[in-house]
Amino acid sequence: MENSGDGKVHMLVCLDALSPYSFFGLSVLLRYQEKWNLHLKFLPVLLGAVQKATGNKPPGALPARAKWLAEDTERNARFMGVPFRGVPKGFGISLDSMRCQRVLTAIAESKGYDSKELAGAFMAFFRALFSVGLNHEVAINDPSFLVKCCVSAGFTEAEAEQYVRASDDAATKQRLKENTELAVTKGMFGAPTIYVSPVDKSKKGAREMMFFGSDRFEQMAWAIGKPWEGPNPPRSKL
Numbered sequence: 001m002e003n004s005g006d007g008k009v010h011m012l013v014c015l016d017a018l019s020p021y022s023f024f025g026l027s028v029l030l031r032y033q034e035k036w037n038l039h040l041k042f043l044p045v046l047l048g049a050v051q052k053a054t055g056n057k058p059p060g061a062l063p064a065r066a067k068w069l070a071e072d073t074e075r076n077a078r079f080m081g082v083p084f085r086g087v088p089k090g091f092g093i094s095l096d097s098m099r100c101q102r103v104l105t106a107i108a109e110s111k112g113y114d115s116k117e118l119a120g121a122f123m124a125f126f127r128a129l130f131s132v133g134l135n136h137e138v139a140i141n142d143p144s145f146l147v148k149c150c151v152s153a154g155f156t157e158a159e160a161e162q163y164v165r166a167s168d169d170a171a172t173k174q175r176l177k178e179n180t181e182l183a184v185t186k187g188m189f190g191a192p193t194i195y196v197s198p199v200d201k202s203k204k205g206a207r208e209m210m211f212f213g214s215d216r217f218e219q220m221a222w223a224i225g226k227p228w229e230g231p232n233p234p235r236s237k238l
């Protein structure tokens with residue numbers, strides 16, 4: 001990914017719908033999209049496959065970290081102003097994001113990886129999974145759940161059903177696999193991972209920068225020469 005000389009800061013944002021930290025990270029990043037003049041591309045990936053390929057483990061797989069996660073996610077939600085109410089039942093155990101990620105990939109292939117529709121769809125899935133309540137039941141692979149998420153993102157029911165059907169297509173499955181492999185090749189090991197193209201390629205040592213997690217925005221702002229105004233910056237006055 002390279003900056004195209006349009007004056008924008010180009011970022012590739014690798015996300016999984018079943019990652020609460022992806023919810024935090026995308027929420028903050030979208031608030032800065034205009035302020036920082038960002039061109040964002042959103043890449044649906046399978047976090048489980050990324051972790052398997054890199055030897056990484058889910059945060060909840062370590063007992064000491066699992067005990068801390070509830071406190072950390074609740075604190076992040078309040079600090080960042082994100083409507084996080086807790087993880088669904090089966091999180092980190094039986095829930096699998098594959099079907100969600102395939103639907104999001106189908107949307108990306110239709111609307112574009114840099115589209116506001118894809119960003120909105122990610123946020124709709126995040127809200128359905130994390131803004132309901134702790135240990136709530138969620139039929140994550142049920143077509144009706146997937147359709148409901150798409151409709152809440154602004155798609156018509158017909159469009160939503162089309163994307164859910166497309167999630168079963170071989171081409172969609174292959175594209176998600178390729179996107180995940182690309183992310184691993186670039187160095188991804190967890191979500192969210194954000195790749196930032198060099199703002200000025202003519203500078204000595206200019207290279208793509210990788211940021212992991214939802215708590216690196218202050219460093220990111222420094223790196224791209226933009227002001228950091230906290231996770232919930234004031235809106236521009238028109």
